[in-house]
Amino acid sequence: MSRLLVVSNRLPVTVSAAQGEAIVTPSMGGLSTGLRGPFERSQGLWIGWPGDLSKLDDAARAGAMKELEALRTLPVELTADELRQYYEEFANGVLWPVFHYLLDRIPVHSGGWEMYRRVNAKFAAAVAAQYRPGDTIWVHDYQLLLLPGMLREQLPGARIGFFLHIPFPASEVFRMLPWREDVLQGMLGADLIGFHTPSYARNFASAVVRLLGHEPIVDELSVAGRKVRFRAFPMGIDTETFTAKVPPSDEVFRPRPGEHLLLGVDRLDYTKGIRRRLSAVERVLERRPDLRGKLRMLQIAVPSREKVTAYQDYRRRVEEMVGAINGRCSTLTDAPIHYMYRGFPQEQLIELYRAASVMLVTPTRDGMNLVAKEFAASRTDGDGVLVLSEFAGAAEEMPEALQVNPFDVDGMAQAIEQAIDMSEGERRTRMAGLRARVLRFDVHRWAEDFLAALADDETGAAVEPAP
Ligand code: GDG
Numbered sequence: 023m024s025r026l027l028v029v030s031n032r033l034p035v036t037v038s039a040a041q042g043e044a045i046v047t048p049s050m051g052g053l054s055t056g057l058r059g060p061f062e063r064s065q066g067l068w069i070g071w072p073g074d075l076s077k078l079d080d081a082a083r084a085g086a087m088k089e090l091e092a093l094r095t096l097p098v099e100l101t102a103d104e105l106r107q108y109y110e111e112f113a114n115g116v117l118w119p120v121f122h123y124l125l126d127r128i129p130v131h132s133g134g135w136e137m138y139r140r141v142n143a144k145f146a147a148a149v150a151a152q153y154r155p156g157d158t159i160w161v162h163d164y165q166l167l168l169l170p171g172m173l174r175e176q177l178p179g180a181r182i183g184f185f186l187h188i189p190f191p192a193s194e195v196f197r198m199l200p201w202r203e204d205v206l207q208g209m210l211g212a213d214l215i216g217f218h219t220p221s222y223a224r225n226f227a228s229a230v231v232r233l234l235g236h237e238p239i240v241d242e243l244s245v246a247g248r249k250v251r252f253r254a255f256p257m258g259i260d261t262e263t264f265t266a267k268v269p270p271s272d273e274v275f276r277p278r279p280g281e282h283l284l285l286g287v288d289r290l291d292y293t294k295g296i297r298r299r300l301s302a303v304e305r306v307l308e309r310r311p312d313l314r315g316k317l318r319m320l321q322i323a324v325p326s327r328e329k330v331t332a333y334q335d336y337r338r339r340v341e342e343m344v345g346a347i348n349g350r351c352s353t354l355t356d357a358p359i360h361y362m363y364r365g366f367p368q369e370q371l372i373e374l375y376r377a378a379s380v381m382l383v384t385p386t387r388d389g390m391n392l393v394a395k396e397f398a399a400s401r402t403d404g405d406g407v408l409v410l411s412e413f414a415g416a417a418e419e420m421p422e423a424l425q426v427n428p429f430d431v432d433g434m435a436q437a438i439e440q441a442i443d444m445s446e447g448e449r450r451t452r453m454a455g456l457r458a459r460v461l462r463f464d465v466h467r468w469a470e471d472f473l474a475a476l477a478d479d480e481t482g483a484a485v486e487p488a489p
Contacts, residue, residue, distance in 0.1 A: 024158045024181070024477065026066035028057055029149055031109070031165035033070040033095045037078075037086050044078050044086035048093065052392055053162065055260040056465030060473055064158075065094070069148055071105075072097035098148045100141065107137035110330050113165045119332075120199050121164060121188050122293045122387040127332055128198075135201055139168060142208070146172035153177055158476060161212070163187045168204065170211030183476040184212035185255070188389040189415065190222040193229040202233055210245050214476045215252040218390040218415040223254050255472045256419055257390050258464040264399035265461070268369040275320055275360075275377055282442050284319040285378035287371065287393050288385075289326035290363065292336040295384040295411060295428040296321065297343055300359060302384075304347045305435035306442075307358060313442070315356050319382075320374065324365045337363070375400035380407045380441040383414060384428045390415040394423070398456040405449055407441040408456060409434070419463070422455035 034054035036047050048054065060066070072090060075083060075097070090097055100108070112134030119127035146169055149159060160183045161169050170184045186209075196202060206229060209215055217223045227238045236243050241253045277283045284303060288294035303319045323340065327333045344361040351358050366374075375381065381397040391414040398408060398420070410416065410423035417425055424437045 023064045024156055025154065026057070026060050026064045026473070027149060027152060027157050027159045028061065028066060028068045028070075028162070029145060029159065029166060029169065030068070030070045030162040031113075033068055033072050033090070033097065035072065035090065035093060035095055037073045037075060037090075039078055039082055042079060042082055044075075044082040044089070046086055046089040046093065052257070052259055052465055055263075056257070056469040057160075059466060060469055061094075067152055068093075068095045069145070069152065070095070070098060071100050075099060076102075096148065096152060098145055100144075104137060104141050104144075106329075107134040108141035109165065110134075110327070112138040114327055114330050115332070116199075117164045117167070118188070118293075120195065121191050123189075123191055123195055124292065124386075125195070125198065127292070132200075139204075142166055142168040143172055145169050146176060149173060150176045153180060155179070157181075158473070159183065160185070160473070160476070168208035171208040172211065174211035181476060182212045183214045183216065183472060184209055185216040185472065186222070186389070187218070187257070189387055190217055190226045190229075192225050193232050196225070196229045197233060202229070206230055206234055210243070210250050213248075213250060214472070215250065216255040216472050217252070218254065218256050219418050220254045221418070222389075222415070223252050226252055251475070253475075255468055255475075256415070256463065257392070257468045258460065258466075259392050259395045259399060260466075261399045261461050261464045263368070264372060264375075264396050265402055266372075268372050271367075271370050271373060274370060274373045277318070277377060277379075280316055282313070282317050282379040283377055284317065284380045284382055284438065285374055285397075286319065286321040286382045286384075287374070288321075288323060290323040290333065290337055290340065291326055292332060293385050293387050295386045296323065296340050298386070298428050298431055298434065299382050299384045300340070300343050300347060302431050302434035302438060303358065303382075304351065305431060306438050307351050309435065310439060314351070314358075315353060317358060317442075318356075318360060319358060320360045320378075321362070322366060322371075322374075323361065323363050325363060371396075372400050375406075376403065378406060380409060380438060382409050382438070383416070384409065384411045384426060384434060385414050386411070386428050388414040388416070392416075394420060395460045398453065398460045401453055401457065404453050404457070405446070406453060407444055407449055408452075409437050409441055419459055420456055422452040 038045050116132045158181045170182050230236050243250045344359050347359050348357045375397045383394040394416040408423040411428045412425045426434045426437045
């Protein structure tokens with residue numbers, strides 16, 4: 023079996039320091055879970071940024087390096103300046119809003135491109151130094167769009183896959199990016215390019231036609247005599263985790279009899295549509311006085327990208343809105359919006375998914391949105407209603423959800439009412455449909471499908487040249 027080299031901005035581990043010693047903890051993200059099988063079987067290597075190691079003293083640092091090595095991870099260390107320009111300014115400040123159609127969020131002076139290129143080159147050097155003929159390289163996400171192209175130059179015979187975890191926008195939007203050709207050329211260094219949905223793959227094809235003049239045939243292109251395939255591989259979740267029994271925690275929300283719990287779980291990100299969602303909940307409370315005191319919205323907002331100004335502003339605006347709605351709609355004993363700015367242990371999250379009457383997943387754009395799938399998988403009781411934005415990639419696979427346009431706040435309010443009033447029979451029928459698909463197409467299947475397509479010689483790289 024070909025050795026798998028996974029490359030992502032962050033390593034799937036967190037390095038922390040305690041009493042002068044470094045502690046390296048594997049993180050339980052969906053990606054690392056999905057890749058665990060092929061990674062272990064192939065004795066793979068994961069290459070990425072380990073987090074800030076600058077506060078570790080020499081001994082702790084040496085300890086951290088040893089542990090990282092034992093976990094078969096290779097750190098690409100980044101200076102504070104590299105991180106600020108490549109990650110915060112360019113990847114999160116420019117690429118993230120453009121790819122999520124939020125054009126007014128693009129800064130007037132968008133710096134960071136040069137550094138983005140340099141850091142991608144730094145990753146390329148780290149990968150090339152580890153590469154052995156026969157290895158399979160799988161690069162992830164929008165922080166590393168140039169990496170496949172750089173690797174192709176250095177390793178012409180390598181088998182390279184790339185997966186984009188965020189939307190690929192319509193070509194009309196994509197072409198606003200000043201560095202659009204470089205980005206496409208970077209992606210085209212891969213043999214196989216994966217997206218969450220067929221629409222993203224179509225958008226990509228149309229950008230390639232319009233900006234580079236390549237003519238794809240179905241899902242395949244020829245780039246300098248090399249075959250490049252692109253198609254949808256919708257990512258799933260680790261269903262085992264979300265269907266498992268969890269021990270009851272001390273701190274969990276238990277709805278009072280007759281109370282409806284509306285739940286939102288998001289990174290605090292302006293693409294997640296949290297303000298419009300809150301506004302829709304307020305509309306429900308205005309239109310349905312009978313629900314006052316019986317409706318509670320629990321919003322978990324996980325801190326994210328706190329150094330980026332746009333995220334600081336968005337947080338302030340969300341929190342102002344929570345205060346304003348509670349100010350208007352609370353009684354002496356109840357406040358309708360229960361807002362928490364922190365993360366929770368996964369088991370507690372599962373308990374909350376199970377306690378909710380209605381799950382609100384209403385991003386204005388989202389590559390996939392795994393929360394929607396986790397909610398369905400967690401509902402081993404077969405109950406619960408999912409209200410889902412039609413602009414989340416997950417919507418293409420979840421037709422049984424109540425699909426909403428997050429820009430239509432009234433429409434969202436109506437959908438929330440419909441969810442609350444829905445008969446048990448209808449809730450169960452819809453949930454059964456959702457669960458069947460989520461359980462079948464899990465994250466292991468996603469990783470296997472991508473790697474199988476990449477390994478397929480018809481689609482993969484040219485045969486390794488003889489040494
Ligand atoms: C990007 C794309 C795409 C959330 N709160 C807590 C917590 N979470 C976990 C969820 C879920 C994950 O975080 C969030 O994943 P999403 O898919 O919803 O969103 P992004 O973070 O924006 O991810 C997205 C994804 O990549 C994969 O390709 O679907 O479109 O934007 O797994 O469970 N986990 C814990 N505590 C929390 O409080 N433990």
